[in-house]
Amino acid sequence: MKFLHLIWAALVRHKTRTAFTLLSVVAAFLLFGLLESVNSVFTQVGHSINAAHRLITVSKSGLMTSLPLSLENQIRTVPGVQMVTSETFFGGTYRKPNNFINVMAVPRNFWDLHTSLKLSPAARRAFAATQTGAIIGAALARRFHWKVGDQIPIKAMIYPRKSGSYTWMFDIVGIYQASRPLMEQQLFFRWRYLEEARLFGGGTVGWYVEQIAQPRQAGRIAGAIDALSANSGHQTRTQTSSAFAADFYSQYVDFGLIVSAVMGAVFFTLLLLTGNTMAQAVRERTPELAVLKTLGFSNRTVLSLVLGESVLLVVLGGALGLLLAAATVHALQVRIGGQLPMMPVGVAIWLRGLIAMVAIGLVVGALPARRGMRLSIVNALAGR
Amino acid sequence: MSALVEIRSLSKVYQRGRQRIEVLHHIDLDVAPGEFVALMGPSGSGKTTLLNLIGGLDSPTEGTLAVAGERIDQLGQGALARWRATHVGFVFQFYNLLPMLSAQRNVELPLLLTKLSGSQRRRNAGVALQLVGLADRATHKPGELSGGQQQRVAIARAIVSDPTLLVCDEPTGDLDRQSAEEVLTLLQRLNREHGKTIVMVTHDPKAAEHAGRILQLDKGALVESEQVMA
Numbered sequence: 001m002k003f004l005h006l007i008w009a010a011l012v013r014h015k016t017r018t019a020f021t022l023l024s025v026v027a028a029f030l031l032f033g034l035l036e037s038v039n040s041v042f043t044q045v046g047h048s049i050n051a052a053h054r055l056i057t058v059s060k061s062g063l064m065t066s067l068p069l070s071l072e073n074q075i076r077t078v079p080g081v082q083m084v085t086s087e088t089f090f091g092g093t094y095r096k097p098n099n100f101i102n103v104m105a106v107p108r109n110f111w112d113l114h115t116s117l118k119l120s121p122a123a124r125r126a127f128a129a130t131q132t133g134a135i136i137g138a139a140l141a142r143r144f145h146w147k148v149g150d151q152i153p154i155k156a157m158i159y160p161r162k163s164g165s166y167t168w169m170f171d172i173v174g175i176y177q178a179s180r181p182l183m184e185q186q187l188f189f190r191w192r193y194l195e196e197a198r199l200f201g202g203g204t205v206g207w208y209v210e211q212i213a214q215p216r217q218a219g220r221i222a223g224a225i226d227a228l229s230a231n232s233g234h235q236t237r238t239q240t241s242s243a244f245a246a247d248f249y250s251q252y253v254d255f256g257l258i259v260s261a262v263m264g265a266v267f268f269t270l271l272l273l274t275g276n277t278m279a280q281a282v283r284e285r286t287p288e289l290a291v292l293k294t295l296g297f298s299n300r301t302v303l304s305l306v307l308g309e310s311v312l313l314v315v316l317g318g319a320l321g322l323l324l325a326a327a328t329v330h331a332l333q334v335r336i337g338g339q340l341p342m343m344p345v346g347v348a349i350w351l352r353g354l355i356a357m358v359a360i361g362l363v364v365g366a367l368p369a370r371r372g373m374r375l376s377i378v379n380a381l382a383g384r
Numbered sequence: 385m386s387a388l389v390e391i392r393s394l395s396k397v398y399q400r401g402r403q404r405i406e407v408l409h410h411i412d413l414d415v416a417p418g419e420f421v422a423l424m425g426p427s428g429s430g431k432t433t434l435l436n437l438i439g440g441l442d443s444p445t446e447g448t449l450a451v452a453g454e455r456i457d458q459l460g461q462g463a464l465a466r467w468r469a470t471h472v473g474f475v476f477q478f479y480n481l482l483p484m485l486s487a488q489r490n491v492e493l494p495l496l497l498t499k500l501s502g503s504q505r506r507r508n509a510g511v512a513l514q515l516v517g518l519a520d521r522a523t524h525k526p527g528e529l530s531g532g533q534q535q536r537v538a539i540a541r542a543i544v545s546d547p548t549l550l551v552c553d554e555p556t557g558d559l560d561r562q563s564a565e566e567v568l569t570l571l572q573r574l575n576r577e578h579g580k581t582i583v584m585v586t587h588d589p590k591a592a593e594h595a596g597r598i599l600q601l602d603k604g605a606l607v608e609s610e611q612v613m614a
Binding site (some may be wrong): 002005006009010012013138228287288291292293294295296297298299301378381382 | 428431436439441442461462465466467468469470474479482483484485489493494495497540541
């Protein structure tokens, strides 16, 4: 710590140069924070829904291929399966095409299995009793200022009504809460309503969700479920819910890969930029480093001073960048609401960021520090 | 009295590509404790090389070099750095202060290598600045001081850890006559009143007159030694 003022003095010697370098580090870590915030949504979503006790059965042809309703009773007979429910993707928009809503048709027992979605008993009773009843997430209710008792028109993405109209009317009978606003963006309505009113696709569901007693038997149970349709025209693939979530999101985009690629390019540029700044700064200070060595500063101390300078520069800029990212995510969530697919910049992102900062600082400072450490006092003082 | 600096058959050879340049040839020299020695001679005579060797900045090719009984020619780089930190104070022609630090912080630099607390370091640096007459300039940065004042700060830095020996390389070479005189008087006072042993390289005969003994070097060999009458 007693050398901190020396490191700081070296850093602020060329204020403009340091400020520009700092800005580039801030920008890099602002981007890192924002991308990691989005990436966290994709990496955590599968783990957030009681993954260990849940399997999901989808058509082997893909998520958008329906499965026959008759399969439900067969799955129920597989040893180890405690409960079976289904979900059917409906999709929809409200008033404007860009007001997309994640709408799902579900049977009444859906709420028995998805206990992490908090719903009052009265709402559950109303859902069971109302053919056109819909349960919406709290964040979705806030987004469109909906409340229980409202009747809302939703334009279907896939299923027209038997009349040919794509507009479906729903009565909001309950509002559920979830652990994160992102999970409060859905609208659930009764599959029975869909089944009776849709023009096509009768007798099918989107996919099945099974609750199992023993997570360690997941492999065996999944195999048994898939064996039920092995020789049929609707072969299935059963996975744990976390694997399903990963597959589900990767069909749109492999966000982890994008984050890695973008951050790789950004950090590589940062390495070159900051490395050049540090090399230049140390080159200019060669006589001063020689003076320090003359006074008795050891090679190791000089090495530490230069490395400390580069690490401090990157950590300062990085911390500022992550703080900005945290503030930006917070501001966006307040302004746009829960539909924003971003997690707050939490401890895990800070920790990864800090590791990246220190690593970049060390890499960037390594060559100039080695140069400072190895300089010959006599030559440096003589200006050679 | 035994010598503080004891040099025997000291040689220094530099290798520049295939060329072998012998800068110092078999120098023998004793500097007594409390002595003020001026090293003079034409450019390229080996003055600064000899000073660097005495100050432990470089190692001899041949011969022995002992300071206060310690064979510094046998010390490795790390040990030599530790030795410099405790035994030698350096004064350079161009002051070599760190421009972004205040005078006080510059003087404190050698004390960063000691176990002194921050307040002790500040107190000692304050005393050293007072000794060179710059206590009121402690917070000034080098750029805000005149050349003579900067050199006095450099002298304060050289004496702050109370070293055995002061080595000065052309300490007045960049100063006007009046500032040079002030600096030389200060060095003389440190030698006479505080008993500091000083070895000073200079081109200036007037500067050399402040020393107690003048040594002439030519082509890497000591050619003359002259006592100065104070």
